[in-house]
Amino acid sequence: MSQFQVAVAGVGGQGALLFGRLLAEAGRSRYEHVSYFPHYATIMRGGQSECTVIISHQEISSPITFELQAVIIMHPQFVEQYQNRVQPGGRLFLDSSVVPHKITREDIEVFYIPATKSAIELGDDRVANLVLLGAYLEATKAVPLELVEKALEGRLRGGRGEALLPLNKEALRQGARLITNYGGWKDDQRRNSY
């Protein structure tokens, strides 16, 4: 495809913005045009935190748009509003570990991803955003996962976070696997039960 658009909605601290920033950084080596718009309240943790990423072979007229090809919902408070922001035929990804809703729209493809549960199993619930990013990449093929790993390396290498690199990469790959082996809503309900 010549353009990918995605909005990620979470609350401050969940890493919705990092999801977008990494995708934008990875996208720049494959696409001539990239825009990343982080939109957040002036509260560090707990406030609404949303970003929009567009990667495109054509010039991007507007970095903000209401309807998008894909939406990622990381917190239940966004379900009502953000499911309407998916274009007909588009994709919606939910962190089903924390968002209990079943989406009734039939004109979109919905992926229930147990991101937080997978992240906890990997050792840190804070990588749930990367599980979702891995799932998004596998489902859309917007950019190869390796490019996001490179972007992560660029951020973490040589810094305090370097030790976290393997965990972050594993979270991405786990997200991709959840799409490869995706079994639909019922299967996801089973996965999320403890």
Place this chain on the structure above:
Amino acid sequence: MTGEKILCEGNEAVGRGAIYAGCKYFFGYPITPQNEIAEFMARELPQIGGVYVQPEGEGAVAYMLFGGALTGQRVMTATSSPGFSLMQEAISHLAAVEAPAVIVEVMRLGPGAGTGGQQGQTDYRQVTKGGGHGAYRCLVIAPYSAQEIFDFVQLAFYLADKYRIVVIVLTDFILGRVAELIELRRLDFEPLPQKDWALKGKAQKEGRRSCHLSGLVWGGVTGYFSRQLDKYQEIVASETRYQTYKTEGAQLLLVAYGSMARVARDAVDRAQAQGMKVGLLRPITLWPFPKRAIREAGLAAGKVLVVEDSPGELVEDVEVAVGGQVPVHLLNILARHIPGPSGLIYPERVLQEVKALI
């Protein structure tokens, strides 16, 4: 020669553009949503022999800008709406002595403390008509992308020096935050005259003492203002900038600036794809205002729709420009889709308005 391309948010592009323009002195006081500019300058300037100073408030910032400008150095500050209001007194003094300086205003919504740093275009009137006393003018440039921010900050320094005027680069929450690919390139401008008016200290002035006083109107009232008017007229004639987009054969002309021009441009693309003849005229300089271009394009189209994230300020200038000869409609801040941290005007809403009008 093409320069390196980087993924850069608008606020950082301000700092990078300033350094490319040779600005080594930045005075700033923290305020959302422009903090990334000060953060960048505080980090980068000391490494190139420059200075970042953060005094006790915006009033002091603007007077430091005043002092720095009078030494003939390229100086800059960046602020957001409430901070810009606090600077007005000093800006008036800068204007009085015709000191060149660049001020970047990253607008945040509303009067008073506003919304603590959310999106809005609610300073148009203040910025274009002058927020301080004394009937002075500031040149106002409104970029609409990270690349333009980078380029226009360089342009701002050139124009400030060329005309000895305060140049305001006006952005907002969206433009400050959006990261896009920018090409790092040094823009070439015509040579500038020597700053023989600059204060350099007695040692470099052959023992002569020189000063600038913003407390008097030099050369008498009419002499002073006729010089200002000549300068303003020259700026209007030479520096009025705008861009048209798909206006050929348009039956409806959209007018928008800054972030809303991006949104309006998207709506134009969608409308054209559906066979509607709609174009966009985007003022790049807000003062001088592209009055004649708007009149001509507006009259050719037969009707105008102004899109601005404000109750309605730009619309007043557009109404004056078309002189009542064609209807001017307004899509304003009430068109925001509210959910989200503060709500935004989306291209879909603009398209809906276009369909209703065409």
